Amino acid sequence: MPQVSLKVNGKKVTVEVEPRTLLVELLREKLGLTGTHIGCDTSQCGACTVHLNGDSVKSCTMLAVQAEGAEVLTIEGLARPDGTLHPMQEMFREHHALQCGYCTPGMVMSAIDLVNKHPEGLTEEQIREGLEGNLCRCTGYHNIVKAIAAAWEIMHGKKAARAA
Amino acid sequence: MYNFAYHKPASLADAVKILSADPEARPLAGGQTLIPVLKQRLNKPSQLVDLAALGLAGIKVSPTALTIGAMTPHAAVARSAEVRKAIPGLADLASWIGDEQVRHRGTIGGSLANNDPSACYPAAVLALGATIKTDRREIAADDFFQGMFTTALEPGEIITEVAFPLPVEKSAYEKFRQPASRYAMVGVFVAKGPKGVRVAVTGAGQNGVFRVPEMEDALAKSWSPDSIAAIKVSPDGLVSDIHGSAAYRSHLITVMAKRAVAKAG
Ligand SMILES: Cc1cc2nc3c(=O)[nH]c(=O)nc-3n(C[C@H](O)[C@H](O)[C@H](O)COP(=O)(O)OP(=O)(O)OC[C@H]3O[C@@H](n4cnc5c(N)ncnc54)[C@H](O)[C@@H]3O)c2cc1C
Ligand code: FES
Ligand code: FES
Numbered sequence: 073m074p075q076v077s078l079k080v081n082g083k084k085v086t087v088e089v090e091p092r093t094l095l096v097e098l099l100r101e102k103l104g105l106t107g108t109h110i111g112c113d114t115s116q117c118g119a120c121t122v123h124l125n126g127d128s129v130k131s132c133t134m135l136a137v138q139a140e141g142a143e144v145l146t147i148e149g150l151a152r153p154d155g156t157l158h159p160m161q162e163m164f165r166e167h168h169a170l171q172c173g174y175c176t177p178g179m180v181m182s183a184i185d186l187v188n189k190h191p192e193g194l195t196e197e198q199i200r201e202g203l204e205g206n207l208c209r210c211t212g213y214h215n216i217v218k219a220i221a222a223a224w225e226i227m228h229g230k231k232a233a234r235a236a
Numbered sequence: 237m238y239n240f241a242y243h244k245p246a247s248l249a250d251a252v253k254i255l256s257a258d259p260e261a262r263p264l265a266g267g268q269t270l271i272p273v274l275k276q277r278l279n280k281p282s283q284l285v286d287l288a289a290l291g292l293a294g295i296k297v298s299p300t301a302l303t304i305g306a307m308t309p310h311a312a313v314a315r316s317a318e319v320r321k322a323i324p325g326l327a328d329l330a331s332w333i334g335d336e337q338v339r340h341r342g343t344i345g346g347s348l349a350n351n352d353p354s355a356c357y358p359a360a361v362l363a364l365g366a367t368i369k370t371d372r373r374e375i376a377a378d379d380f381f382q383g384m385f386t387t388a389l390e391p392g393e394i395i396t397e398v399a400f401p402l403p404v405e406k407s408a409y410e411k412f413r414q415p416a417s418r419y420a421m422v423g424v425f426v427a428k429g430p431k432g433v434r435v436a437v438t439g440a441g442q443n444g445v446f447r448v449p450e451m452e453d454a455l456a457k458s459w460s461p462d463s464i465a466a467i468k469v470s471p472d473g474l475v476s477d478i479h480g481s482a483a484y485r486s487h488l489i490t491v492m493a494k495r496a497v498a499k500a501g
Contacts, residue, residue, distance in 0.1 A: 091242035115272045118337060127340040133271045137242050205335025
């Protein structure tokens, strides 16, 4: 079986996979990182979104072997070791941007990429367009959009994160 | 997914060799079409040849052409200041393909090789009169698209880059998105450049992307939305499905074309 070596949440891993193993299967089944969800089999829901070398991608639509040498960041890699949440996670909590939570890891990963790539600012419309690849069955999106706008302020240093 | 053998050759020659020796082998680019197809077991390739290590990604501009490498992802085209300056309609088109995650992986070469009848890039390539370069030859856009999911590519032939002739005076793409998939229910690319005035329609034709000569003639005489307002493409030969009838698509073509002309300025 082929071997794939990559960095996941800052840690180097080398794993044996089949050529057909998907990146999401590597993360969930081989590495036990079950925070990355699978919500569809048509590449449309975005629940499986992770960062690959800093870009949001659907880990259900990529072979694990395609991630050879890459840096992958999953929802588990966001909080600090002491448990302090990433500002995006904190704002999702504060603005009630989740109900069942199924879509949330993918939403958070897409949102962080979107905010990172738009230091100049983000309009509500851009946030909504930026979430095109993520579906939520519960929230109606409004609070997700609010959470992302609030996280933008913190991530780009316009506002301090609320002290825990 | 059925299993397959995976290769990531380091040279174009090696990739062509594997593909030519085995008719069941397939190239793998961004995987945003191929992997969903494999997951549904609609296809059973024996080997996948990953094109990622062949140095086929990148954007170059000369006074006479904008050249985009086959492995360049949609997001890179959308964000490129050079593309936006040379052919704004092309950057705009790339920015509306699927969603951000799809745009980070999906490539122009994969989109063209696949020639999905509702894909976006074929409209731009045909309207701008681009040339598709492969490992063995150059193919004009007019000869490349040969019907739904069918192209002039020979088995094992690899697209290496796409050259868009410059200077382009006007370019714009308008797409009526199928609300669930975001593919084009009807997409119209209008262009005025070295190949003249050209109008290409995707999403609507039973045989894939096509040009509309009546609109091209009218726009060559007078570039304005009004000059094409009365031109209708006949519903005969247009797609009719659960998303819309052929008559509806025929109507949308004129509406999208007018909007594209207005947007191109
Ligand atoms: C949710 C979703 C929404 C989408 N929305 C849109 C949309 O709105 N508009 C749109 O146009 N597309 C859309 N797409 C498709 C997307 O643009 C794909 O990226 C594209 O069609 C295929 O490119 P790829 O690089 O992913 O190719 P792959 O999936 O890797 O390959 C596709 C086919 O082309 C062949 N191939 C790939 N590269 C080459 C090459 N260089 N030479 C020869 N053959 C090659 C492969 O063997 C395969 O048969 C969407 C996809 C998804 C998942
Ligand atoms: S699981 Fe739905 S897009 Fe990946
Ligand atoms: S919170 Fe339930 S799917 Fe989004």
